[in-house]
Amino acid sequence: MSDLTREKLNQAAAIVAQSEADVWLTFVRETSGIADPCLPFLMEGGLTWQSALLVSKTGKKVVVAGNYDLDGLEKSGDWDETIGYVQGIREPLVDALEELIPVSVASPKIAVNFSENDDKCDGLTYGMFRLLESYLARTRFAGALISAEPIIRALRGRKTATELAAMRGAIVETDRLFAEIAERAKPGITERQLADFVHAQMEVRGLGFAWEQEGNPIVNCGPDSAVGHSAPSSLALAPGHILHIDLGVVQNGYASDLQRCWFVGSEIPEAVSRAHAAVLGAIEAGFAALRPGVSGWEVDAAARSFLVAAGYPEYLHALGHQVGRVAHDGGGLLGPCWARYGETPYWPIEAGQVYTLELGVAVEGHGYWSLEDMVVVTETGAEWLSTPQREAWTLPV
Amino acid sequence: MSDLTREKLNQAAAIVAQSEADVWLTFVRETSGIADPCLPFLMEGGLTWQSALLVSKTGKKVVVAGNYDLDGLEKSGDWDETIGYVQGIREPLVDALEELIPVSVASPKIAVNFSENDDKCDGLTYGMFRLLESYLARTRFAGALISAEPIIRALRGRKTATELAAMRGAIVETDRLFAEIAERAKPGITERQLADFVHAQMEVRGLGFAWEQEGNPIVNCGPDSAVGHSAPSSLALAPGHILHIDLGVVQNGYASDLQRCWFVGSEIPEAVSRAHAAVLGAIEAGFAALRPGVSGWEVDAAARSFLVAAGYPEYLHALGHQVGRVAHDGGGLLGPCWARYGETPYWPIEAGQVYTLELGVAVEGHGYWSLEDMVVVTETGAEWLSTPQREAWTLPV
Incomplete structure (x- = not known):
């Protein structure tokens, strides 16, 4: 270091x-x-x-x-x-x-x-x-x-090549954990068991936590799970559920912060695939608006209005935050002009900054479909650091 | 919890x-x-x-x-x-x-x-x-x-019975680690190796660190080792050395903070036994002065003047600090009235507070002889939480 x-x-x-x-x-x-x-x-x-x-x-x-x-x-x-x-x-x-x-x-x-x-x-x-x-x-x-x-x-905010390389490494490890989760997630497994499994794998690989361990990963099984920063519960995964994971690891001093979703069952209901398309589309609308010189609130607005136009309620948080040594790395925010964000949504975006793009929607009777990816701002726009989840994945019943 | x-x-x-x-x-x-x-x-x-x-x-x-x-x-x-x-x-x-x-x-x-x-x-x-x-x-x-x-x-400051019990538990674990260190410490072993050994044992037992891992334990082998908060070095233990360890662990959310010393060799030189007696005597002078209502600086002065009267220079820190969730737990200090301590040496001592009593002296050609114990203030005086090191211990050559 x-x-x-x-x-x-x-x-x-x-x-x-x-x-x-x-x-x-x-x-x-x-x-x-x-x-x-x-x-x-x-x-x-x-x-x-x-x-x-x-x-x-x-x-x-x-x-x-x-x-x-x-x-x-x-x-x-x-x-x-x-x-x-x-x-x-x-x-x-x-x-x-x-x-x-x-x-x-x-x-x-x-x-x-x-x-x-x-x-x-x-x-x-x-x-x-x-x-x-x-x-x-x-x-x-x-x-x-x-x-x-x-x-x-x-x-x-201005990440050096060394910092970007460390974050790419943390993303690779996170994707690996998502793949292992998908293998293990079967009906009957609880949120707590999935989180414990992730913790055990992280310990083996010497990975740190991008935010407090208690709520990392966030695991939501189905429609009755509490959405937010709370700890995984004893709720068990069941057919028809959405499994939602929000996970961030630290490797070589730098963090990842990604969200993935799966539907439990081979037949994806119309409501779930519609939700996936809206969430992915809103994230891509944010990505398209991201470039040096614009303000964070403009990028948030691009995603937010896409989602609302698709018939979903606004998400009650910012579209994205910077990532670095920790998941919430401070600096300018891709967020709405709400009081609690202070001036951060007005700060101009600069090349070299790393942001998340994240949002979700509730799907009645199934759960919470929310995705999150990481991007780096370039001289002319932005580049994906993680590979977005373009499909609504399924898990076997 | x-x-x-x-x-x-x-x-x-x-x-x-x-x-x-x-x-x-x-x-x-x-x-x-x-x-x-x-x-x-x-x-x-x-x-x-x-x-x-x-x-x-x-x-x-x-x-x-x-x-x-x-x-x-x-x-x-x-x-x-x-x-x-x-x-x-x-x-x-x-x-x-x-x-x-x-x-x-x-x-x-x-x-x-x-x-x-x-x-x-x-x-x-x-x-x-x-x-x-x-x-x-x-x-x-x-x-x-x-x-x-x-x-x-x-x-x-006012420790409950649950808090005191947790600290007694942390002290038991620390004594156990000291005993294991004494078994392992042979000429040729480096400060770094001793620290790594302690870290491994702490991990096995699920113990936390009472201060940052990098300088916990502090390990000093002989007269050339840097005294202070720095990390263990590649210096090796040798006959005639003083081995000094400052170690604090956390168990059930509460900390210990203790120092022990050993002389490497069967014949303890006069200068080392004289140092041990002066250090122990000064700590006991502090202990005798400790009771509710007196100010921390008075307790420090009792130990400090004992040490100076025994012919040693003053220690360049406070006699003691409170211990709780971490080693340096804040509140009133048993310290001299120096600017950097602010008002803390003036705050009155209260029953239920837990303090360290710690000080050391340099012994030319041998190293740093420093001891530290923990006490709880009672209604009428104080009680040892740890068992003071009353003898100058030796390690085999």
Whole structure:
């Protein structure tokens, strides 16, 4: 992982150089508890005492940390300077800022990790923000704190070749699990048993979870299963059911997030094949609208209006989210302009970003037909990373 | 774990009733990324969209969460009311507060999770704090936010019988691992190999890590090993070395954190036995000073001055921290009044709290002799949870 960390850290320096900030400051403590989502892009491992990771406009990388945390940071070779302390961080931190930001800068800007819109840009806790403000009071950096949101979303969003390769690998493993599920899924098997089977296979192959294990995979057998983020239940698969799986794994530090559906029985009812066609068509409508420069809500609207025109109710979530180190990787969203999404549906789409395209419909008496695929934005449009499920698959009775 | 969650949730209601807050509000989103350390005391599993967990002064427990997250919360039976939403949390959240806080309350106080002093009370990110402030603007709750630090440190600190039993279990497992290490540790074995052995044994027994796996256990072979939070190296154990291990496991959701030392060779040098006596004596001096009502810095000072009087330099950390769900469990600290510890060394010690007592000294030419034990504060003093290492142990050459 070391090369990847260096690759992202250098990308970060290039992004800071283009930003309005003089320094990007990640301020953390006890990262085994609350880990700023930016940390894995800056270093491997964790930090215990209050620590500041600084990337300056000029490309200089400096870290200030407790003396017991310095060893690993020094050995990484990634930092131009590593500064230790014992009693308090204030003085060495202010000194480091003094050195990184020339006195000639009239109104210094220090970007820190907070955002109303994007949880992945919001790793700074309020207590730590207050501490930082108190440290900078009565220095020339008082009032200098701005949001690092634009820096972080560029860094997370613009995938490097190494990151894309890792995600392709995670997708291959997910497809393999889907094939194994299809072999095993027979009437009588419960949601819980299917999930346990997937967990066992993932452990054998050393795969991580793209979101919490408890609800990963999501397994829905038939019309009585709860749709959402809840844990698999004791409901058993039966003829006439739709089996719906939402699964995301992590391999080499990067995630997949895919949904597949099967009908239990050889004769697919008209209502199910109609649902499949509508869902697939809506996803393809979203795919067709996806290209650099458009806003996420426009892509969502393309899929949403296709589905509504096909006679189905709107889905109550976004069409797609970015994927990276985790399934929900933050940044711009392919979503409707609802309050809870903040500004994220308005952020322009960029080449190199990886999105899911996902939606589903309820089919009365059968269950929930929902599909999800992954795409990468190219200079002119988008490319599938996963292979969409073009047919309504069946499982033997 | 369900009974324990209920036990702590009820304890929380009792603590809120005694506090100056009308409501304790835990405000989270995408907890698979940044999980407020309070969450495991309120519920099992995670939450995806913006969610508010409310515990009122009158003991009422209400949760407002995205519609896909409601199912598990309802099923838990722990919440008097579960309120879902699709587009935005503002309206249902303000409505819930309106219901929980009578209009007769002239200046309402809503405790939220931020703290400069204690990372375990600081789970609210700055972006989420700003969102919350914007939701409460132009309501009668504008300006009502206060720190929940006193609530959270009481809740985490005052261990129930179930929590203490779980920690005793974790200590038994840790002692077992120490015994296995002693059998395996022969000259030639590296720090890395010892750590890998411990990891393998922990996996077999289903034990978790009380802090990040990379530096858990800390293994130091001899005088050239880096003391601190760094990962085990390729240094090999040799005759005349001190072997020092710092290990913490998690069992049934609760942690241990213990240090043990061995001298490699049958003849313990005078310098090593003198170091052992000084370290053990200092820890016992701390133990003797520990009782409800005194401040943490006084306990630290008892141990620190014993060590200095014995002719050794001060240790560059705190004598002890609280232990609970993780090794560094927050709350009051048995530490010196250094800036980086904030107010935590001043907080009064309470019965039911669990602390480590830990310190070490460098022995020239041999290594680092450091011990750590765990104690619970009683009504009149303290009780050992672990059995202190009273002898300087040896390993065969």
